[in-house]
Amino acid sequence: KQAIIEKIAQVSSENINSHKGWQNKIKEVEALREEFFKAGKVPIKVNEATWAKFKDVVRSFNRKKNQFYKDLKKEQYINLQKKEELVKIAEENKDNDDFEATTPLMKKIQSDWKQIGHVPRKDSDKIWKQFKKACNHYFDRLKDQRNAATAEEEQAFKEKEALLAQVKELKLSGEQKEDLATIKEQINKWKNIGRVPRNKRHIEGDFNSTLDGLFKNLDLNKSEAEMIKFENKLQDLSSTDNQRVIDNERFYIQKKVDEIKGEINQLENNLQFFTNVKSDNPLVKEVHKNIKKHKEELALWKTKLKKIKSLY
Known part of the structure; x- marks a missing residue:
């Protein structure tokens, strides 16, 4: 019996912090209690002390077990309050039409829900159904919205395919002003069609390549042609609901500006090696030519940077 008492004391001293763990230990102690009672009598002189120690x-x-479940119950009510707050957020936003801002919020509260522990059993099913219903309502709406957008984008792709075919067959008159107006008209038509599916956006590149050919025939200034195409691209960027795409384009342009500045600095530094060389020296002339070319490119990229910053 002393050995059984020691085993129970050992179990009681263990740090148990889960319902499953306590259920296992309760069974273990119950088995030890039965074993204690089946162990038979002990000498009379130690009987009372043995019984008292066993009861202790x-x-x-039991005190430790009861305290755990008391704390667990308290924790579960705290968890219930936390989940009720998430239900409130879900229900307040389930009909929100600002999908770009609301979707991350709804995903976050779903993640938060998983991190919260158990709630009282009597409330568990009810509150889960409330939360699930609100979330499902929102994400069903999001799916419908995306499906509708996909249908619109597919239609836009078909329209752009048809327009691209027309532009490829476009015959210019030879009058620059008139032809430029014609090209800009086609660009405006292209803009107004709208966005195409992400996996079919190669058509934008096809359109720009076709424009390159038209501008070449038009004998248009390269910078002017580039800006006309870039403004068309900006129109597409401004209609996107993905801010990251705009940020990436801005980062790319800023990088080009910095790279060209660095190249100009390097070329200007190279000129220092020709301080005693005549200005009509072929190498010197080539460096000056490159500097001029890079400065023209820099002006173009700076203009693009200014344009894209206007989207913010």
Whole structure:
């Protein structure tokens, strides 16, 4: 019996912090209690002390068990309050039409829900159904919205395919002003059609390549042609709901500006090696030519940077 008492004391001293763990230990102590009663009598002189010690270790175990479940119940009510807050957020936003801002919020509260522990059993099913219903309502609407957008984008792709075919067959008159107006008209038509599916955006590149050919025939200034195409691209960027795409384009342009500045600095530094060389020296003339070319490119990229910054 002393050995059994020691085993119960050992169980009671263990740090148990889960419902499953306590259920296992309750069964273990119950088995030890039965074993204690089946162990038979002990000498009369130690009987009372043995019984008192047994009651103490069992009582100690029960106190610890009861405290755990008391704390667990308190924690579950705190968890219930947390989940009720998430239900409130879900229900307040389930009909929100600002999908770009609301979708990350709805995903976050779903993640937060998973991090919250158990709630009282009597409330568990009810509150889960409330939360699930609100979330499902929102994400069903999001799916419908995306499906509708996809249908519109597919239609836009078909229209752009048809327009691209027309532009490829476009015959210019030879009058620059008139032809430029014609090209800009086609660009405006292209803009007004709208966005195409992400996996079919190669058509934008096809359109720009076709424009390159038209501008070449038009003998248009390269910078002017580039800006006309870039403004068409900006129109597409401004209609996107993905800010990252705009940020990436801005980063790319800023990088080009910095690279060209660096190249100009390097070329100007190279001129220092020709301080005693005549200005009509072929190498010197080539460096000056490159500097001029890079400065023209820099002006173009700076203009693009200014344009894209206007989207912010």
